[in-house]
Amino acid sequence: MKKLEVIVAGGGIGGLSLALSLHQAGIAVRVYEAVRDPAPLGVGINLQPTAVRELTELGLADALAKTGIATRRLNLCNKFGQLIHDERRGLAAGYHWPQYSIHRGELQALLLRAVRDRIGDKNVQVGLKLAGFEQINARVRVRFTDRQSGSGPIDEADVLVGADGIHSAVRHQLYPVEGAPRFAQQTLWRAAVEAEPFLDGETIVIAGHFHQRIIVYPISRRPSGKILVNWICQKTVMDRAPPREDWNRRVTKQEVLATFGAWKFPWLDLPALIEQSCDIYEFPLVDRDPVEAWSFGRVTLLGDAAHPMQPIGGQAGSQAILDARALTRALSETRDPVAALARYDAERRPPMNGIILRNRNLGPEAAMQLAEERAPNGFAQISDVIPPHELDEIVTSFATAAGLDVDTVNTRPSYVPRDPSFPGSA
Template sequence: MRTAIVVGAGIGGVTAAVALQRCGWEVTVLERAAELGEVGAGISLWPAAAAVLSELGVKGVDQAAVPSGPFGLRKPNGRWVVAAPDLGLDLPVMIHRAQLHDLITAEFGPAVTVRTGYTVETVTQDDTGVLVNGSLRADLLIAADGLRSVVRTALYPQYAGPQYSGSTAYRGITETKANDGGETWGSAERFGIAQLIDGRTYWYATHNQPAGQSGDLAEVIRKYGNWHDPIPALLATTQTVLQNDIYDLALPLVPFAAGRIALLGDAAHAMTPNLGRGACTAIEDAGALARHLTSTPDPVTALTQYDAARRPAATQLVKRSRQIGRLGQLENPLAIGVRDALMWLGGTAVRGAAALTKSRRAPKPTPSNR
């Protein structure tokens, strides 16, 4: 049986393990943490990623969590800039990272071995395989070890790597249900609300500041506690807050394949969370990787095909996410006014076009016989 090592047991890594297992590989997952699991808050699960998980047999992600009330973009005083339906936007399934991780790892079979508390220090390869830490050997290695990937650094030591976006993110979960959702954009600050499939509410906030500054729930309440409902209630019933500075990877991205080693997820294309596509792109990577390894007998050729298929699409997502983040974090009042006006006009134009299309498709009345 062909063997593979997956470095990193986050969402992308465990999905890759399940995908490789299903196409006949024996997989060893190496995780630096002492226990297998995920930390964090909510993530968006878009249709393409949900389709990959469905193909892999992952159950429990097909239940859509759509707010029963309005969903779109607002100002801090609650005034709507544009509603999501006006832009023709589909809504993703929202799920807690830990719940999604559990659903994926539930599909681990006897072909998957997990080693926790394992730190990867060296990676080498030759014509026949890959060697980790001088002792662990496999036919293939998948690096899913995140933003500051050890494997990526070993492959491409001159690459610039992570770059700070200029803003930090706060994230929390509350039992308080929010019937509406979407984002609120202020000056250098944003606040987002989403309903999870388990009934809880996930919220997140971003704020422009230098990297490395810490924050807590009291800081979040001070910044956003006077914004429109239901934000104050959500914050008042939140117990803990996670804070992380926002980074992405410098462009151009490095190749996702080098011989028998492939980069996947944040190790390959870490992006800002402004599109909510990071974890989904990692899941799609895993699906594409398995397809190429199945259709192409030579693993080196298959990884080259994987890179050709995935890197251009991921590059566009990194760019778009970065651009949206810059719009959302504007500080200049004039620029903010122009931004909001353009968003409103865009929603109006889409709404008008939809109405016109609907009227053209409406059946014409049949003339009555006289």
């Protein structure tokens, strides 16, 4: 029987994970990435244990361990750095797989290397942007544009997956009047900088409240003993219209220090981190409203193209990887690709739509907002401000709703049955 062929538009975290998964399942795949030289762009990203499990089943456990930091704790603090909630993460929380905080660009490079090794350079085309597609005679014909020459090839396959991010061209063709992403009236300033380890060197800190907060965590170890620290400063802005999201828009240190220059805790000198950062990026907090379908015949969406979400709980990258695995399972178990894409849509879209909406309501960081409202000048004991049962309810309800609780992650069956001959699948 002829092998199923899939075209993936977009070589980001989701598209590359899908290519590896499809290859593992014996499905032919070709990846088209708009950027000619995918340089290690971005700063920190988190991979939850559920996604690390999938990458481990794809033989990437060692590469991840060498590249990222296995996160052990999440600390929620008020704007003075006082501890509100200390939570174990990854292996320390009882998951069978670590949570990794990792440089997004290094993760993309690691995945790209594995994809090139496994499916061959000729099946990974860079510098080609999807321009449009048509479904004809049980095939999908896809047009690409070379960003330099303006012309480009046409390719054909049984299935097209739009893994082309928040400005997805595939989604735009399916939803032509959708318009720009929805702006949450918050701006994020982000950078990665080398520094001395803080706390235990393996902790994510979120401090502040809804209108002004920081997220700081290590993303890799340096031979000098220093760490690469990812920091994000987030604040509410009055502008209704966002600037266009561009992961590479830069701002000055002075602009960030004007708002966060006093955020110095006994264990973390944020102003010094800001001072030492070379490139600081600005990004508006955006998402999109849920849609009522991802799959249209032989075309579907994945990752940010399908469910662009606010980065609450560090989930966007992890959920893109789970999409890749669920789609691979559907395509390998369902003979008819149209039925497989419908099955994937039915399985993944409802929970992801739920997360998009829930992420508009803060998640576990709701505890920080509560502490700010009840004790704006700080507290002697957090239990005086938020009783333990109330705190517990806030922080656990999010993980359970997102399918991230320890039991679910540890005991669910594998998405793609393991092939013992596959690298690293033991």
